[in-house]
Amino acid sequence: xxxIELQTTPADHRIAQLAAAAIALSLVDAxxxxxxxxxxxxxANIVTLLVLYRFGFAAAAWVTxxxxxxxxxxxxxxxxxxxxxxxxxxxxxLFMLALVCRLPQQWFGPVSLxxxxxxxxxxxxxxxxxxxxxxxxxxxxxxxxxFAAALFFGIINGLIVARLLGELPPEEAxxx
Amino acid sequence: MNRWLNLLRPGDWLVVAVAALLVAAxxxxxxxxxxxxxxxxxxxxxxxxxxxxxRKRTLEVAGAIGTTVIAVEPGRARVAADPGPRQYCVRQGxxxxxxxxxxxxxxxxxxxxxxxxxxxxxxxx
Numbered sequence: 001x002x003x004i005e006l007q008t009t010p011a012d013h014r015i016a017q018l019a020a021a022a023i024a025l026s027l028v029d030a031x032x033x034x035x036x037x038x039x040x041x042x043x044a045n046i047v048t049l050l051v052l053y054r055f056g057f058a059a060a061a062w063v064t065x066x067x068x069x070x071x072x073x074x075x076x077x078x079x080x081x082x083x084x085x086x087x088x089x090x091x092x093x094l095f096m097l098a099l100v101c102r103l104p105q106q107w108f109g110p111v112s113l114x115x116x117x118x119x120x121x122x123x124x125x126x127x128x129x130x131x132x133x134x135x136x137x138x139x140x141x142x143x144x145x146x147f148a149a150a151l152f153f154g155i156i157n158g159l160i161v162a163r164l165l166g167e168l169p170p171e172e173a174x175x176x
Numbered sequence: 177m178n179r180w181l182n183l184l185r186p187g188d189w190l191v192v193a194v195a196a197l198l199v200a201a202x203x204x205x206x207x208x209x210x211x212x213x214x215x216x217x218x219x220x221x222x223x224x225x226x227x228x229x230x231r232k233r234t235l236e237v238a239g240a241i242g243t244t245v246i247a248v249e250p251g252r253a254r255v256a257a258d259p260g261p262r263q264y265c266v267r268q269g270x271x272x273x274x275x276x277x278x279x280x281x282x283x284x285x286x287x288x289x290x291x292x293x294x295x296x297x298x299x300x301x
Contacts, residue, residue: 109185109188111188111192119195141206143206147202148199151192
């Protein structure tokens with residue numbers, strides 16, 4: 001029998017650990033009851049933003065991708081419409097983050113990034129929903145509610161990220 | 177509270193303010209819906225009158241158990257009176273949005289608001 005050994009670097013381990021944290025948060029997310037389907041706190045985005053600040057965009061993209069795939073496996077909706085909704089939302093918010101993380105940091109903090117990402121996320125989901133799942137303009141009837149939720153949870157998540165960034169000294173995080 | 181507010185940078189306030197404006201603007205933009213243009217009155221499923229919603233008028237329709245009165249005002253219409261025992265269609269009040277419908281089942285009469293384009297009643301997957 002042939003032994004297959006994967007060469008892993010400390011960076012890989014770090015990404016795996018952070019993705020695990022993000023997956024745990026997305027499970028918490030799914031467990032929180034909210035009145036409207038589609039409105040979610042998006043707590044896993046806290047991890048994405050923290051990783052973006054600490055380890056750069058590539059790591060954040062990896063963590064998000066792993067979180068979406070592994071999280072959907074755990075929740076049992078891999079390759080279901082819900083999976084594609086969160087995939088398109090994740091991709092859109094990553095694109096948005098890639099753009100807005102170039103904004104001057106002394107002016108725009110985690111709250112800005114979080115709000116931008118939340119709006120991109122819901123726009124990506126609405127786009128997929130309109131193009132594929134519910135091909136009728138009726139889906140946009142719910143858009144204002146989703147936008148309001150994106151703003152609300154975007155601010156909250158951004159504040160949490162800002163708080164965590166302030167409490168974690170940078171050196172410690174690098175070796176975590 | 178102050179501790180949390182200190183985490184916001186100047187640009188964050190700007191982003192939050194602009195986003196809040198967008199959210200506030202999205203509500204009327206999306207929920208205005210189509211424009212109600214006419215009221216369609218049906219008896220036994222057949223259209224017996226199409227009323228223009230641009231001016232005020234009333235219409236009396238002979239239903240299965242008596243006379244039903246339809247009232248039209250600019251932009252809205254309602255069933256003003258109906259001989260039905262439970263008065264559901266009367267109590268529904270003014271209809272404004274395209275697709276809204278009041279059904280007076282005992283009279284076999286329905287009043288529906290129509291917009292420019294015909295919407296689906298429902299979509300199921």
